[in-house]
Amino acid sequence: MSIYITPQDELHVEYQGIALTCPHCQTLSHLTAVAVPKFDDLNRRRPKQIGIVFRCDACGEPVFLKFFVKSYSALRIELAPNYVEVERARESFPLTYLPEEAEVLFKEALDCYAANCFNAFGSMCRRTAQSLFRELGERGKLELFDTLQEIRTLAELDDETFAALRGVLFGSDSDPWPSHPHLDAERAGILLEVMRDLLYQTFVRKARLMQAVSFRKFVAPGQTEAGFDTSRSRVRDEPLA
Numbered sequence: 001m002s003i004y005i006t007p008q009d010e011l012h013v014e015y016q017g018i019a020l021t022c023p024h025c026q027t028l029s030h031l032t033a034v035a036v037p038k039f040d041d042l043n044r045r046r047p048k049q050i051g052i053v054f055r056c057d058a059c060g061e062p063v064f065l066k067f068f069v070k071s072y073s074a075l076r077i078e079l080a081p082n083y084v085e086v087e088r089a090r091e092s093f094p095l096t097y098l099p100e101e102a103e104v105l106f107k108e109a110l111d112c113y114a115a116n117c118f119n120a121f122g123s124m125c126r127r128t129a130q131s132l133f134r135e136l137g138e139r140g141k142l143e144l145f146d147t148l149q150e151i152r153t154l155a156e157l158d159d160e161t162f163a164a165l166r167g168v169l170f171g172s173d174s175d176p177w178p179s180h181p182h183l184d185a186e187r188a189g190i191l192l193e194v195m196r197d198l199l200y201q202t203f204v205r206k207a208r209l210m211q212a213v214s215f216r217k218f219v220a221p222g223q224t225e226a227g228f229d230t231s232r233s234r235v236r237d238e239p240l241a
């Protein structure tokens with residue numbers, strides 16, 4: 001993809017243009033440039049990085065991206081196609097299904113991830129895990145470990161990645177230094193997916209299944225006649241989403 005600024009201060013993006021998940025409306029949307037730095041000014045100062053303000057075509061909110069400059073010339077300022085999102089879309093997760101303390105901790109973990117603070121994200125994931133171990137007891141901790149093993153097989157995680165994930169979630173703060181594996185963007189991304197799956201399997205899936213089962217019992221044929229218990233209608237008030 002070729003992307004450059006013309007002497008008329010216009011941004012040219014070849015092919016499909018720029019599309020990303022908008023940090024404001026969370027939809028995958030195209031962006032339109034609304035504030036491009038001046039060509040002459042850039043050519044005079046020649047910064048390594050430049051910032052451009054876009055408008056999300058879906059919601060109209062501003063999105064700020066930073067680009068590295070590949071080359072300066074009298075005809076165009078060529079930018080590198082990969083950009084840095086200054087404000088990233090938040091990762092969504094049905095947090096309300098988690099125990100109260102874990103909900104607070106994992107919400108902060110997601111905030112760290114959105115801010116590209118990957119080691120802070122890892123630390124908050126460990127705190128989330130510690131809170132869950134306390135909540136679920138030794139048996140629950142073993143079950144979580146089994147779920148992590150299942151994810152390892154399903155996702156075909158290599159030994160090194162698995163060891164890092166295990167170190168983050170099941171390691172102890174009193175382990176010998178470094179007690180916490182270092183996380184880069186790639187490993188944090190894998191940890192995020194593993195956390196989602198782990199928490200989904202342990203809490204969300206069960207809660208939703210139980211809601212669905214209660215609902216099926218409520219609407220089961222034959223129960224609407226004699227002996228119908230009206231107190232069951234309360235089940236309907238619970239959201240099924």
Ligand SMILES: [Zn+2]
Nearest residue numbers: 022025056059
């Ligand atoms: Zn938007």
